[in-house]
Amino acid sequence: MRITADTTVCIVPGYGPTRVAALMAVSGVAEKRRVGGLTEQQRERLPSAGRLIAEDQPGDLPIEGEACPRST
Numbered sequence: 001m002r003i004t005a006d007t008t009v010c011i012v013p014g015y016g017p018t019r020v021a022a023l024m025a026v027s028g029v030a031e032k033r034r035v036g037g038l039t040e041q042q043r044e045r046l047p048s049a050g051r052l053i054a055e056d057q058p059g060d061l062p063i064e065g066e067a068c069p070r071s072t
Contacts, residue, residue, distance in 0.1 A: 005038065005046070006031040012050075023049050 009020045024031045027049035029042050038046075 003035050004031065005029050005033045005035055008035055009046070009050075026052060 006020050006024055009015055009023055010017075015023070021031070023046070027042070027045040029038065029046060033042070
């Protein structure tokens with residue numbers, strides 16, 4: 001099964017479409033990048049960007065995302 005980075009982040013409680021889109025933009029990782037294809041630097045940037053996003057209030061996030069993809 002091939003999972004994209006944005007799908008993986010959607011699993012985290014409190015991360016909806018807006019926060020996921022902001023996290024991906026801040027970390028510089030393409031939303032449709034597959035988890036297995038992430039470089040070591042990208043894997044390190046995602047948690048760091050997540051801490052920055054978590055400190056923001058929901059109204060502070062400038063990016064509107066689509067609904068998180070859900071597997072059936």
